[in-house]
Amino acid sequence: MNNIAPSFVDTLLNQKPGSVHLTRFTEYDADRVLQMVCAYLNHEGGWIIVDTDSLFADVQGKIAELQSKTALLIRPLPLVYIHEEYDNGHPVILLTVMKGGLPPYSYKSKYYIEKSNKIIAPGKDDINLLLRQTFPVSTWELSTHLLAEWEDLDESLMQSVLEKGWEKGRVDRSCKSPEELLGNLNLKDITYIKNGAVALFAHDISHLLPQCKLRIQVMLGGKSSESFQDVYFLEDNLFALSQKVHDYFLNRLPMVSSFSKEEWDSSNQHVYPLDVVDEAVTNALIHRDFSSVVDEVLINIYSDRMEIVNPGEMPKDIVKKKSIILPHISTPRNPLMAEIFYVGDKMEKTGRGMKLIHDRMKELNRRLPEWESKKGYTQLTLFRSIRITKLNPRATQFIDALNVGDRFTKKEYMNYWHYELSEATAKNDLAQMVDQGVLIKEGNGPSTSYVVLAKN
Amino acid sequence: MIILYIMLEPRNHIKVFVSSTVYDFESHLDYIYSTLDGYGYDVMMSHKGTIPLDSKLSNLENCLKGVENCDVFLGFIRPLLGTGVLDRNQKSITEQEFDVALRVNMPRFVMADYRVVFARQFLKMMQIPIQDVPYSFNQTTQDGKETVKPNRVVHAASLEMYDIAIQSNILPATARVGNWVQSYKNLQDIALHIEAQFKDAEQIKKLLDRHE
Numbered sequence: 267m268n269n270i271a272p273s274f275v276d277t278l279l280n281q282k283p284g285s286v287h288l289t290r291f292t293e294y295d296a297d298r299v300l301q302m303v304c305a306y307l308n309h310e311g312g313w314i315i316v317d318t319d320s321l322f323a324d325v326q327g328k329i330a331e332l333q334s335k336t337a338l339l340i341r342p343l344p345l346v347y348i349h350e351e352y353d354n355g356h357p358v359i360l361l362t363v364m365k366g367g368l369p370p371y372s373y374k375s376k377y378y379i380e381k382s383n384k385i386i387a388p389g390k391d392d393i394n395l396l397l398r399q400t401f402p403v404s405t406w407e408l409s410t411h412l413l414a415e416w417e418d419l420d421e422s423l424m425q426s427v428l429e430k431g432w433e434k435g436r437v438d439r440s441c442k443s444p445e446e447l448l449g450n451l452n453l454k455d456i457t458y459i460k461n462g463a464v465a466l467f468a469h470d471i472s473h474l475l476p477q478c479k480l481r482i483q484v485m486l487g488g489k490s491s492e493s494f495q496d497v498y499f500l501e502d503n504l505f506a507l508s509q510k511v512h513d514y515f516l517n518r519l520p521m522v523s524s525f526s527k528e529e530w531d532s533s534n535q536h537v538y539p540l541d542v543v544d545e546a547v548t549n550a551l552i553h554r555d556f557s558s559v560v561d562e563v564l565i566n567i568y569s570d571r572m573e574i575v576n577p578g579e580m581p582k583d584i585v586k587k588k589s590i591i592l593p594h595i596s597t598p599r600n601p602l603m604a605e606i607f608y609v610g611d612k613m614e615k616t617g618r619g620m621k622l623i624h625d626r627m628k629e630l631n632r633r634l635p636e637w638e639s640k641k642g643y644t645q646l647t648l649f650r651s652i653r654i655t656k657l658n659p660r661a662t663q664f665i666d667a668l669n670v671g672d673r674f675t676k677k678e679y680m681n682y683w684h685y686e687l688s689e690a691t692a693k694n695d696l697a698q699m700v701d702q703g704v705l706i707k708e709g710n711g712p713s714t715s716y717v718v719l720a721k722n
Numbered sequence: 723m724i725i726l727y728i729m730l731e732p733r734n735h736i737k738v739f740v741s742s743t744v745y746d747f748e749s750h751l752d753y754i755y756s757t758l759d760g761y762g763y764d765v766m767m768s769h770k771g772t773i774p775l776d777s778k779l780s781n782l783e784n785c786l787k788g789v790e791n792c793d794v795f796l797g798f799i800r801p802l803l804g805t806g807v808l809d810r811n812q813k814s815i816t817e818q819e820f821d822v823a824l825r826v827n828m829p830r831f832v833m834a835d836y837r838v839v840f841a842r843q844f845l846k847m848m849q850i851p852i853q854d855v856p857y858s859f860n861q862t863t864q865d866g867k868e869t870v871k872p873n874r875v876v877h878a879a880s881l882e883m884y885d886i887a888i889q890s891n892i893l894p895a896t897a898r899v900g901n902w903v904q905s906y907k908n909l910q911d912i913a914l915h916i917e918a919q920f921k922d923a924e925q926i927k928k929l930l931d932r933h934e
Binding site: 394452454 | 729745747759760762770800875909
């Protein structure tokens with residue numbers, strides 16, 4: 267049984283072949299990697315893994331090189347998250363490429379497409395096909411706002427976002443002004459200001475986009491309670507909303523203390539981790555459906571949980587049984603707005619938000635968060651309580667004997683016992699442990715194995 | 723090993739000059755360049771720095787020489803003239819590029835922003851001469867101050883370029899030749915027109931033969 271905890275890359279590599287869009291480079295070649303990035307942008311996005319054996323200690327340097335070349339040489343500006351990850355304990359470079367919001371994309375002024383893991387510089391027939399297949403993902407954010415003018419946007423906020431983008435290497439310095447940044451992303455067309463720019467940067471949003479609002483309701487007595495302990499109503503551009511919500515929770519979330527016998531020390535932390543709340547609110551603000559002017563993002567705080575509700579349903583097949591996040595490429599409803607948030611460092615780990623929320627809560631041994639989409643809304647529930655798992659005594663005994671990250675097969679589980687355990691019983695036990703989030707199942711058929719995610 | 727397959731069209735060595743202002747049009751120009759290049763053309767575009775330069779000439783002269791030395795002209799008439807206006811009393815670089823293309827009588831393709839087309843039709847209906855479209859206008863701010871704001875809706879010169887391109891001064895209309903101007907609203911409109919006109923290099927070569 268292995269003792270290395272599965273990383274995100276390990277999880278990706280163990281998915282069913284064909285279920286994730288993934289390419290692996292065994293050698294570092296910036297040109298080839300970025301050609302593949304361009305190809306992915308022109309398709310459905312995906313992940314690119316670059317082995318680092320040849321890079322020795324210069325992994326961060328190569329990441330910076332890829333980042334700056336992406337910002338400079340791929341047009342229009344794409345949403346690509348590049349960082350160091352681990353595959354079986356070895357460092358690799360992982361590029362998360364989201365489907366581009368303004369296709370088609372070019373690298374060094376040439377198009378690239380991908381077929382069966384091959385990069386193709388297309389001929390005219392494929393170019394024609396590319397043009398026909400690639401239309402903007404989102405229409406709302408690119409629609410012209412009939413009343414908005416450039417003066418309605420907060421220029422100092424836009425400048426600070428641009429400067430942050432320069433600092434992080436997400437925008438090349440040849441993009442000299444906020445006007446240029448918005449123009450390049452088609453969020454501005456001479457005097458026409460698009461909805462996306464207004465939502466992100468407008469001074470006085472209430473008369474321009476009344477749907478840019480958020481409400482926080484504290485109902486400690488539960489949903490049936492007749493009174494609110496607190497109601498906080500916010501209306502502002504998305505950058506300001508994100509900051510105001512952060513400040514609200516920073517100042518008002520109660521703290522809990524925990525004492526560690528090993529370290530003989532106590533620590534204080536918020537009942538809901540602030541980084542989780544920030545990520546959840548950012549997702550709700552950026553990925554929501556803006557087309558209705560009456561809808562708002564709603565945060566309900568109860569005594570035992572917090573619900574963050576945003577208009578718009580999330581894509582199917584990315585969450586299983588409310589808590590299990592399947593590896594997926596994020597397809598933001600508003601990709602250009604997401605890109606500006608990323609440039610401005612408001613979305614750090616693009617495309618991994620849900621998994622980050624999930625993993626962070628698990629790391630803190632909290633009950634796993636739950637996602638649900640229905641009736642045009644998506645609801646994320648963060649629980650305050652420590653996670654309680656309900657396993658039968660046999661499963662409990664087995665898990666107690668293992669460490670997080672240990673891997674085993676069904677046969678090994680059946681052979682563990684000094685008595686005969688039927689295959690059906692073993693299957694039921696394993697299913698229960700997977701369902702409770704204690705194990706994760708990897709592979710299919712004879713190659714199926716189980717990895718311990720958490721101790722009971 | 724990841725393999726790169728090159729299926730690019732063979733270079734046809736036909737030089738296409740793309741004339742346009744750049745402001746808020748960069749991503750479209752990037753797209754236009756990549757598509758024409760992908761079709762095998764040599765694309766001359768000042769935004770991409772692919773116009774051959776002579777250090778003894780001015781920027782304007784280099785651009786105009788670039789037009790003369792090209793085979794095909796693709797021009798975009800956009801609402802504003804951009805930064806290429808050297809002198810208010812002088813035509814902009816884009817205007818002069820259009821003039822050269824007309825004078826040389828090379829095959830030319832012209833696209834006009836829908837706002838230029840609409841503004842021209844509106845002025846005509848209201849019987850307002852193009853010359854009456856101002857460079858700037860007075861505006862009273864919310865605190866009662868008078869300011870002068872530049873016209874950032876549509877420039878008179880853009881409307882004049884459109885008029886020349888559609889040959890509105892030539893009557894009867896049946897006498898007009900080479901006056902097709904394709905209106906566009908978004909990148910998809912541009913994409914369809916470029917594909918239709920340029921995807922077949924043989925068609926362009928036939929045009930060149932007829933223009934000799």
